[in-house]
Amino acid sequence: EAGVAQSPRYKIIEKRQSVAFWCNPISGHATLYWYQQILGQGPKLLIQFQNNGVVDDSQLPKDRFSAERLKGVDSTLKIQPAKLEDSAVYLCASSLPRENTEAFFGQGTRLTVV
């Protein structure tokens, strides 16, 4: 069974530039999450999708971050414009659409904003 795929693995951009990350979840997983992990901290949820609908985006900085999940499969997370404090690892995870199920994570995208 293929795992959660993310790309790119690394990205370096200048502040005020834009960047996009891509995620392909495990086949059949209706629930998809994007997390932000700042160095030395645990991951923090940015947004949760159920199929192509948003379930929770309460911690997403909507003035600069956006995410979509077209057709309920792949998802993209965009930052525009980036700030220095956006430097972090962005993790995508997926799970079956049940509350007590296990979450599976991708390898993450390490973003450095200079």
Place this chain on the structure above:
Amino acid sequence: KQEVTQIPAALSVPEGENLVLNCSFTDSAIYNLQWFRQDPGKGLTSLLLIQSSQREQTSGRLNASLDKSSGRSTLYIAASQPGDSATYLCAVKTYGQNFVFGPGTRLSVLP
């Protein structure tokens, strides 16, 4: 709102030692608790998932316990090896909330 803490923040042990990592949470109304391993620069690898109705789960040299009423979980690693060196994170799924992660315990196993 659920809050998750992990103690210790970092741990260094000699190879072969048994060790315990701790995870505490404030809201006991949970669906499950999941332990993850994270290698430097990598994503999260799921180690064990404990449902709220379970007391423990085992996988190889790993054993995780859950005491929901006291808001605690422990991850026991037997006969530690240098390859176990990584950061260990616990995450709690609470009713009406998403996964909340602890800050992690950074483990170093010295040969």
